[in-house]
Every structure is written in structure tokens, then in C-alpha cells.
Amino acid sequence: MDRVTKMASERPVVIFSKSSCCMCYTIKSLFGDFGVNPAVHELDEIPRGRDIEQALSRLGCNPAVPAIFIGGEFVGGTNEVMTLHLNRSLIPMLKKAGALWL
Known part of the structure; x- marks a missing residue:
């Protein structure tokens, strides 16, 4: 879990993903369309990616990917991010984290 926390704090937006996942x-x-440049960790392409995936599951990610962190804080997966976007909370959150300067 310490590794996940460290990786999640390296940029304003961090996405744990799998290269073959359509939701990822x-x-x-979505973040690219906003002009956000997230750190993306493709768990099927990095060493110990399976261990990270299990840690994300323990954190409450179900499914484990995509797992999105904004400002070092776990936001959730696709449903949570899309809900934030639809209720107009995502952009202010990205600005506060320093991922957007608009």
C-alpha cells in the first residue's frame, strides 16, 4: 500500500490502468480532453503490477482499474469520476490540485 500511496502522490492526477481496459x-x-497530463501506470505492463492491483482492491476499488487519484487523494473509478464530471465538480477539483490552470 505504501508503494501505491507514493505513486499516487507523484503528479496532480494519477491513473492506475490496464492497457486493454476500455473504461481505462x-x-x-476524458482527462486528455481537459488538457490534463496524468501519470498513468499500466498495471499489465509494469513489474509487480498485480501486487498494486491487489492493493487497489483492498483500498475499495472494484474493479481495481481504473483507479484515479487527484491531489494524492483516491477519488474512485470510472463511475465516481463521471459523477464528478456530470455534477461539475471535477474541473474545480483538478484546478485545486494544480492539474489545470484555466
């Missing part, structure tokens, strides 16, 4: 692609595209 959707979330990465």
Missing part, C-alpha cells in the same frame, strides 16, 4: 481508455481520454 475512456478515463484517460
Whole structure:
């Protein structure tokens, strides 16, 4: 879990993903459309990615990916991020974290 916490705090937005996951692609595209440059960790392409995936599951991610951290804090997965976006809370959160300067 310490490794996840360290990785999650390296940039304003951090996404734990799998390269073959369509929901992960959707979330990465959403942030890209906003002009956010997240740190993306493809768990199927990095050493010990399975261990990180299990730690994310213990954190409450179900499914484990995508797991999105903003400002070092766990936000959730696709449903949570889309809910924030639809209720207009996501952009202010990204600005506060320093991921957007608009």
C-alpha cells in the first residue's frame, strides 16, 4: 500500500490502468480532453503490477482499474469520476490540485 500511496502522490492526477481496459481508455481520454497530463501506470505492463492491483482492491476499488487519484487523494473509478464530471465538480477539483490552470 505504501508503494501505491507514493505513486499516487507523484503528479496532480494519477491513473492506475490496464492497457486493454476500455473504461481505462475512456478515463484517460476524458482527462486528455481537459488538457490534463496524468501519470498513468499500466498495471499489465509494469513489474509487480498485480501486487498494486491487489492493493487497489483492498483500498475499495472494484474493479481495481481504473483507479484515479487527484491531489494524492483516491477519488474512485470510472463511475465516481463521471459523477464528478456530470455534477461539475471535477474541473474545480483538478484546478485545486494544480492539474489545470484555466
